[in-house]
Amino acid sequence: MTRVLVVDDQFLIRAGLAGLLRAAPGIEVVGEASSGGEAVSLAAETRPDVVLMDIRMPGMTGIEATERILAQAGGTPPRVLVLTTFDLDEYVYGALRAGASGFLLKDSGPERLLAAVAAVGAGDALFAPSVTRRLVEAYARRAPDEQPPALEALTSREVDVLKLCGRGLSNVEIADRLFISEATVKTHLNRTMTKLNLGSRAQAVVVAYETGLVTPGTAGR
Template sequence: MRVNVRVAVVDDQILVRAGLAALLRAAPGIDVVGEAGSGEEAIRLATTQRPDVMPVDVRMPGMSGITATERILTTCGEDAPKVIILTTFALDEYVYNALRVGASGFLLKDTPPERLIAAVQTVASGDILLASVAIRRLIEAYDSPAVQVPPPSLAGLTPRETEVVRLVGRALSNGQIAETLQVSEATVKTHLNRLMAKLGLCSRAQVVVLAYDCGLVRPGMR
């Protein structure tokens, strides 16, 4: 029997929050288990209701959505929900910082309803969700000399795990990586889970950022 995706919606604007919640409640396969209007409420909701996915507004009074995301992921640990950052503004620092703290996706608030629903299902299954604007902004940021990021160490990874980091950074799916490496998707998932555990990462999006940080992927690289 298929289990519905448990979702909690976070936005400081009550009309926006209610609209998102109503939209998701009407979608098959999704249960809305709560709503929050601030970062502090979002953390409490994440720990008490244990949702699978949380769409979180990036700009809220007090604690920002990015800070709330980091706190949620740290507090909930292995049981942490997948966070989709929602914003009206496609700004470089939002994209980069959201991915760095572990958000699983990034969507603009003018995204059509059907794409929001698909986004929830996508991140619930463990895949990364990056709108085309997010990928473009990330690449533009790394193409700028203003971005100076000390490369993290990959010394603890095996050569195959390092290769998986590179391929994830190129936005390949597990199926595409499996085809490239001529292994099964299950093997790819095993490599990905192990390297994320070694590096203390909690989302596939963080692996993308890591690939750029380490120079395994650069703008324009194929």
């Protein structure tokens, strides 16, 4: 059972999302929040597996709420799937850097929403990677608020895996490209994220762009 917290400041949208999720098998809606602050409190109280996070809210934005939820989480942190109206929204890039696992357009159909929640709940870090790549490419050239981490601590194989991850390849595709097992790919990614102090695969993708491992226009190659 995937436990989901729904966050949106608009009542009708929030109620619609919660109703759709409640009607789906294998999903339990553990709470609804109308603000970023309420989302932080409810996440601590209900310990959801997935937080469906509106990114644009008055007061505390979805980005700040994401940072606080992940910072306060003990044990296995929830996976944050951010909702946005536009597919090229700089707020989404900020959310990815904050540790969100992916994003979804608000006008996506019910099937896509349920598939996204299932994918994120199962541990997939990026839903609709082709769309995410477009967003990262659009904003990766902007000066970040902080310097990207150095890659000297990584082994050559970890750099190879990070580069292919940044290009949008799945673990299976990376394993096939490098002639290693999928389990080995996961091990390299986990070690990379630990060494670089990253909270999600989405952050690893961003780092791959910010450090120049992947440049806009080369994703997917």
